[in-house]
Amino acid sequence: MNLNKNQKETIRGYLFVAPVLILLFLFSLYPLFKTIYFSFFDIRLASMNRKVFAGWKNYRLLFTRVNPSFFSQILPATVYYVVGSVAGQIGFGFLLAILVQQKFVKGREAIRAIIILPWVVSGIIIAISWRFMYEPRLGVLNYLLMRMGVVNPPTWLNDERLVMGCLVVANIWHGMAFSFIIQTSGLHSISDEVMEAALVDGANGFQRLTLIIIPLVRQFLVLNLILTSMATINSFDLIFAMTNGGPMFKTEVISVQMYHRAFGFGRLGEGSAIATIILLMNLILTIFYMRMNKNQSAGGDG
Amino acid sequence: MNLKKVILLIAVAALLGTSIFAVGAKEDVGKPKEVTLTIYARAYTFAQDAPWVYAKAELQRRHPDINFTFIEEGFGWADMRTKFLTSAAGGSPPDVMMTDIIWLGEFVDNGLLVDVTDRVAKWDEWDDVVEAYKDATYWNGKVYGTWLNTDVRVLVWNKDLFRAAGLDPEKPPKDWNELHRMAIQATNAPHYYGFGFPGTLEDESVMKFYANLYSNGGQILTDDNKKAAFNSPEGVEAMSALIDLIKAGATPTSIVSGKASDIDNGVFQGKFAMASMTKAYGLARDLIPGITPEEYKKRFGLAPIPHAPGGVPATMSGGYLLTIPTGSKHQDLAWELITIAAGAENQFKYTAARGYVPTFKSLMARGADYVEVDPFFSVILDALPSAFFRPSIPEWTEISAEVQNVMQALILGRMDVKEALDLAARNVDMILSE
Numbered sequence: 001m002n003l004n005k006n007q008k009e010t011i012r013g014y015l016f017v018a019p020v021l022i023l024l025f026l027f028s029l030y031p032l033f034k035t036i037y038f039s040f041f042d043i044r045l046a047s048m049n050r051k052v053f054a055g056w057k058n059y060r061l062l063f064t065r066v067n068p069s070f071f072s073q074i075l076p077a078t079v080y081y082v083v084g085s086v087a088g089q090i091g092f093g094f095l096l097a098i099l100v101q102q103k104f105v106k107g108r109e110a111i112r113a114i115i116i117l118p119w120v121v122s123g124i125i126i127a128i129s130w131r132f133m134y135e136p137r138l139g140v141l142n143y144l145l146m147r148m149g150v151v152n153p154p155t156w157l158n159d160e161r162l163v164m165g166c167l168v169v170a171n172i173w174h175g176m177a178f179s180f181i182i183q184t185s186g187l188h189s190i191s192d193e194v195m196e197a198a199l200v201d202g203a204n205g206f207q208r209l210t211l212i213i214i215p216l217v218r219q220f221l222v223l224n225l226i227l228t229s230m231a232t233i234n235s236f237d238l239i240f241a242m243t244n245g246g247p248m249f250k251t252e253v254i255s256v257q258m259y260h261r262a263f264g265f266g267r268l269g270e271g272s273a274i275a276t277i278i279l280l281m282n283l284i285l286t287i288f289y290m291r292m293n294k295n296q297s298a299g300g301d302g
Numbered sequence: 303m304n305l306k307k308v309i310l311l312i313a314v315a316a317l318l319g320t321s322i323f324a325v326g327a328k329e330d331v332g333k334p335k336e337v338t339l340t341i342y343a344r345a346y347t348f349a350q351d352a353p354w355v356y357a358k359a360e361l362q363r364r365h366p367d368i369n370f371t372f373i374e375e376g377f378g379w380a381d382m383r384t385k386f387l388t389s390a391a392g393g394s395p396p397d398v399m400m401t402d403i404i405w406l407g408e409f410v411d412n413g414l415l416v417d418v419t420d421r422v423a424k425w426d427e428w429d430d431v432v433e434a435y436k437d438a439t440y441w442n443g444k445v446y447g448t449w450l451n452t453d454v455r456v457l458v459w460n461k462d463l464f465r466a467a468g469l470d471p472e473k474p475p476k477d478w479n480e481l482h483r484m485a486i487q488a489t490n491a492p493h494y495y496g497f498g499f500p501g502t503l504e505d506e507s508v509m510k511f512y513a514n515l516y517s518n519g520g521q522i523l524t525d526d527n528k529k530a531a532f533n534s535p536e537g538v539e540a541m542s543a544l545i546d547l548i549k550a551g552a553t554p555t556s557i558v559s560g561k562a563s564d565i566d567n568g569v570f571q572g573k574f575a576m577a578s579m580t581k582a583y584g585l586a587r588d589l590i591p592g593i594t595p596e597e598y599k600k601r602f603g604l605a606p607i608p609h610a611p612g613g614v615p616a617t618m619s620g621g622y623l624l625t626i627p628t629g630s631k632h633q634d635l636a637w638e639l640i641t642i643a644a645g646a647e648n649q650f651k652y653t654a655a656r657g658y659v660p661t662f663k664s665l666m667a668r669g670a671d672y673v674e675v676d677p678f679f680s681v682i683l684d685a686l687p688s689a690f691f692r693p694s695i696p697e698w699t700e701i702s703a704e705v706q707n708v709m710q711a712l713i714l715g716r717m718d719v720k721e722a723l724d725l726a727a728r729n730v731d732m733i734l735s736e
Contacts (some may be wrong), residue, residue: 045387046412067707067729137492137573138557152492160558160714246503247558247710263384265700266408 032279040274045266058273068249068257078233078253080164081171085232088172090224093179098213100180101187112184119177127241130170131157157243160250167251171238175231179224186220187213222293227291232280253276334369337632339639342386343400345376351452352651357643361635368635370637373729377708380504384700386627390414395627397636398643401447403438403621404505408696410441416626419445421637427645427662435661438691439623449661450644451653451655452621453580453684454514456678457605458566463488463575467496474576474605478543480516481576481608485552488575498550498565498574499544501713505692506562508705509618510578514540516690517609517616527693528734530727532705533720539610541719545712558713570602578607580620583676584656596678606685619689621659654679697733705731 003011039058063070070264100111118126135139136157145153156166190213198208214221236255239245245252246258252260252273262271341354348354358372375396377385383405389395401409409415422428422445428436435452439445461471467488475481485496498720500507511532513524520536523529531537547553557565566582568574571590579585585600609615624640626633642648648663653660660666660681670681692698708722717725 044412045391046408046414048391067704067725097580136554155554155556170322221577243559244503246714247501247714250709264380266387279332 011117015153035272035275038269039276041269043269043272045263045268051269058270059277061270062273062277064126067291068245068252069110071173072256073249074254074257076251077164077251081168081239081251082229082232084165084168085171085175086225086228088168089175089228089232090179090183091100092172093176093224094221096176096180097183097187098209100184115180116177118174119181121174123174123235123237124241126170126174127238127279130166130173131242158247160247160257163243163247163250167242169231170242172233174238175228178231179228182224182227183217186217189220190216218293222289226286226289231275233278233281233285234235254281313716334367336369336371337635338371339398339632339635340372340373340396341398341400341639342375342377342382342389342396343398344382345378346656347400347450347652348374348376350652350655352655353643353648356648356651357639360642361639364638365635373665379506386414390629393629395629397626397630397632398640399625399627400450401623401625403452403623404694405694406439406441406446406623406694408698409625410444410446411696414628415446416628416633417444418447418626418637422448425438425641425703426437427641430646430662431662432661432663432666438694441694447623447625448640448644449649450622450624451649451656451658452619452661453459453582453658454617454619454682454689455509455578455607456582456617456681456685457576457578457607458569458582459576459603459605460569460572460574461601461603462642463494463572466490467575471603474603475608477608477611477613477704479611482543482546482550482552483721484546485576486550489552490684491551491554494573494575495554497547497576498553498557498560498568498577500560500562500565501558501710502561503706503710504561504565505699505702505706508702508709509620510544511541511577511705511709512690512692513607513616513618514543514610516618517613519610519613523693523730523734527695530730530734533723533727537723538720541709541712541723543610545719550717553716558710578617581657583678584658587655595675601679604681606681606688616683617685617689619659619686621661657682659683661676700733701730704733 003013021248038051040054040056042054042057043050068074096115100108100115101106105111136142136153136158139156141156142153154162157163194212194216195208198212203211234255236259238257239251239253241258243251245256255278258271258274258278261267261274330648343354354372354374354612358370362368362370373396375385379402379419382400383402384400386395386409395414401415406415422439425448428448431449435449439447441450442577457474459471459474464471467490469484469487475484481497486496488496499510513530515522515537517539517590518536520540521531525533544553548555548557560568562579564573565577566579566585569577569579569587570586582602586602587592606615607617624644626640630636646660646664649660649662650668650671652658652667653665654672657676657679665672666683669680669683672683676682692702695701704726708717708726711717712719712722
């Protein structure tokens with residue numbers, strides 16, 4: 001076969017990316033399509049070779065089950081956890097990045113290393129540590145509160161009003177470092193000249209933050225928002241080890257519900273349907289963030 | 303090359319090849335065969351000599367021609383079932399599985415366990431198994447394993463906390479009324495409470511309710527296992543007996559996230575004056591290093607679980623079978639390991655050390671030997687006639703979860719007992735009707 005130079009180049013290019021494409025197919029796309037396929041079958045973990053086509057039954061079950069109810073328990077818990085965690089992680093991560101960036105801060109590298117520590121620790125270890133912090137009688141928090149004279153300190157993870165807040169705080173502590181790293185990169189991308197020009201023009205701290213820093217690191221913020229939202233929607237280990245979805249489904253977020261249906265009860269079809277819904281949630285959020293960013297960029301350019 | 307040369311060449315090559323393989327075969331003679339056996343069991347069983355350390359050594363002694371590698375994977379209760387199901391689904395099950403008796407129906411119905419009916423018939427210790435326990439190993443007329451141990455729940459109380467409350471440390475409560483009164487008296491909140499029971503989402507949490515239920519003349523499911531029966535008036539009283547302890551402040555609401563191990567440990571650590579549990583002595587030995595039987599007897603007491611006023615004594619029983627998963631590549635060796643691990647001699651060492659109940663007639667007759675190790679063993683043996691099993695039907699895990707869910711709502715005071723049990727019963731009926 002006679003190929004011209006361009007065709008040879010193209011083929012060579014495809015050959016170079018082929019290994020990555022094969023890996024992507026094997027480890028990402030194949031499991032993804034298999035999960036969607038399973039979601040339309042009544043299939044049990046204990047008997048995977050005996051699957052029966054179930055149509056939309058697994059999706060219907062997710063939305064019509066009453067204990068826990070998707071709309072009054074799972075969805076609110078998920079939204080609370082995701083919004084609280086993402087806002088806290090990005091907010092505190094960004095603030096810390098700005099603080100550490102200040103000229104008066106000494107030993108920046110050491111401070112950065114300390115801030116990053118919680119992120120490199122496994123979720124299960126974090127969960128065990130925070131469970132101990134929140135323990136009603138022996139925990140660190142209540143010990144301190146009782147030392148301060150509080151007679152009836154909260155029972156934290158056992159209190160249905162406080163439990164989700166407790167998880168969000170633990171997750172912010174765990175994930176804040178990731179936002180800190182991204183935002184630090186963003187801040188490094190702003191040239192000193194721009195900041196100095198703002199100073200010369202008499203911009204105060206708040207003006208520099210809102211009119212210069214935030215617009216210039218917006219791409220980093222959006223990337224941070226997408227990655228953190230996805231990670232939080234998918235996150236499972238922290239909640240599983242701290243509350244396992246309880247008490248009374250107050251922390252039964254969608255990823256924990258997926259685990260319970262697929263592995264706790266062995267209903268793989270239902271678990272796959274929930275996984276597909278999680279995928280859709282991630283997709284919708286990503287498209288929303290990207291559109292939002294695109295609109296703002298277009299507005300800014302104009 | 304002519305034909306003669308070709309034939310000669312092939313002949314020489316064949317000769318050389320045969321010689322090489324012959325040498326290889328000669329080298330294999332006398333070399334031990336390599337066999338890997340994987341065991342899935344509760345983590346604590348690997349932390350003591352019986353059953354596994356002894357069983358592995360004995361199997362190796364019996365087969366000097368085999369070089370065994372044992373892969374031991376230890377789990378918590380719920381994780382073990384999940385891990386087994388996923389490994390079976392992935393086509394790599396273990397060779398020996400420690401199967402909770404309530405999982406038997408689910409595993410067998412899904413073809414995950416090997417039928418060992420013929421094997422037990424040839425096993426010389428099978429006739430020694432107590433008939434009732436032998437019957438429990440059957441599913442659809444076939445045997446799928448043999449008992450490692452069974453257990454019963456008994457009331458354990460902390461005598462120091464009884465003394466501090468002005469209660470007679472040698473007189474435990476006998477019925478629910480006495481339990482209620484004494485639990486309130488023994489409470490010194492928030493430092494310690496009179497009675498503890500787990501409220502987290504696990505099967506052990508609802509065992510306390512089931513014991514009360516049977517004591518009060520109720521049952522979990524109807525006789526044909528087709529509908530829920532725990533929401534009967536007897537069931538409402540049984541659950542109320544527990545929830546009233548919370549309302550009276552003798553049990554903290556924080557038990558809603560308390561695992562059975564947390565509550566059990568709490569009795570030995572002075573956080574709860576009373577709780578019902580299995581393996582009391584084994585636990586005391588784990589938590590209080592070097593505790594002697596005499597000291598144990600001085601500081602803690604064991605008694606039957608308080609029964610319903612006018613009701614019958616009742617306790618819940620469980621336990622584990624050792625089974626061979628379908629797909630095990632070494633089923634003969636796995637069975638041999640099982641018969642050693644769960645044979646009478648090993649079972650004695652294991653059950654005596656943990657405070658579990660043996661399943662062999664010959665061991666039941668060795669009460670004195672058990673008492674030498676565990677001074678309260680007679681209490682455990684006395685509870686056996688009043689022991690009830692949960693139905694080991696395939697839907698059990700889901701059924702139990704429904705009761706666990708409403709129990710959490712009750713602990714937190716979010717529902718009325720009757721309303722909660724009716725809700726759980728409706729969901730259970732739905733699961734059973736599928």
